[in-house]
Amino acid sequence: MAGTGLPSLGRVKLADLVPSDGLPSDSYKISVSILSQSLAQFSAVIVQFPTTDGALLRSGLESARLYFHQRETYPPSDIIHHTSESHDWCKTSGYYANPHLWQETYDYRPGLTSSELNNSIELPPAGLSDIFTLFGKAARDILDAISYHLNLRSSPFVEILDNAPLRNQEISSSVLSVCCHGRPSFQGPQQHHNIPATQEDGQLLMYPDNDHQVDKSLISLVKSDRAGLHVRDYQGRWILVDGDLGPQEAIVFPGLALYQATAGYVNPALHRTEINMEANMYGRCSLGFKLLPKSMTSLDCSEMRAAGYGVEAQFQLPVPVDDFMQRSHPTDHLFNRPAFQCFNFQPTHDGMYSILRLRFC
DSSP states (O other), X not given: OTTSSOSSSOEEEGGGGOXXXXXXXXXXXXXXXXXXXXXXXXXXXXXEOOHHHHHHHHHHHHHHHHHHHTSOSSOOGGGBOOOSOOTTTTOOOEEEEEGGGTEEEEEEOTTXXXXXXXXXXXXXXXXXXXXXXXXXXXXXXXXXXXXXXXXXXSSTTGGGSOOSSOOTXXXXXXXXXXXXXOOTTOOOTXXXXXXXXXXXXXXXXXXXXXXXXXXXXXXXXXXXXXXXXXXXOTTSOEEXXXXXXXXXXXXXXXXXXXXXXXXXXXXXXXXXXXXXXTOOTXXXXXXXXXXXXXXXXXXXXXHHHHTTOOOXXXXXXXXXXXXXXXXXXXXXXXXXXXXXXXXXXXXXXTSOEEEEEXXXX
């Protein structure tokens, strides 16, 4: 891709993506270009939070490790989930486990209070409210930056998003999931023998979600305590996207809801998580935020039509969000969009990129 785009996964500062009134600054235009190009080439981008936020993310991951480490070796059947296709997609809260994926999750959803099976209040990982606020604001700024790149009006998706802040009695559609993959003490009756494994550099690696996963979000953000997240790029290659993250950096990628709302012009990321079987006693912990549309709304492409985009037949009719979130979505047709805009970039001294010139692939 040398000379026709980014040489590697794009890296942008969140501060440069915050919208403001008046003419856009050069740093905003450059950052939007890098963001859009990285999403087009790699289906992901690295976003750098202010340095002060690194401490919050680090403490959140440390709290997650301790939270999962203190849990029992195998959960009761009542809190075992084997699929995300549920009519309760916007009501998940608290601890869940999926032994087939060797994954444990604690969902934090503002407006809901989780409880254990004995009706006692569960003590969650620390700092979730602050991390939810941090990731939620970042996701909305990134969504606005994508909208700017598409020549849509400002905040075009505000009607399908939660109020910010939530009104009284409202429950958040978006969710912050604290996850743990491959905790060695997490044992299931199947002992995970059906999970494909490979040997690399003397280490046993497992891919529990062997094919891939696709988030149904508008925007997803992921921060992990060790590398292992792979995303498929536009050439069909699986690339490791969190191999060199700084303490204040996170991975961002689009989901199926944004694909639907933009008439397919923003492809969702296909991703999978690698489990290192020689990891330490805590497993691989991550913080994952999903910016989700409200349940009582519909996904339509009116903003894309207003901006002059052609809308194919499959996107013509509005889709109720509840229906969209509960049904399965084949992914073999997702990478057939027209050629995207390409830019020439050169790295700068701080690891970011500067744009040289615009061209079309």
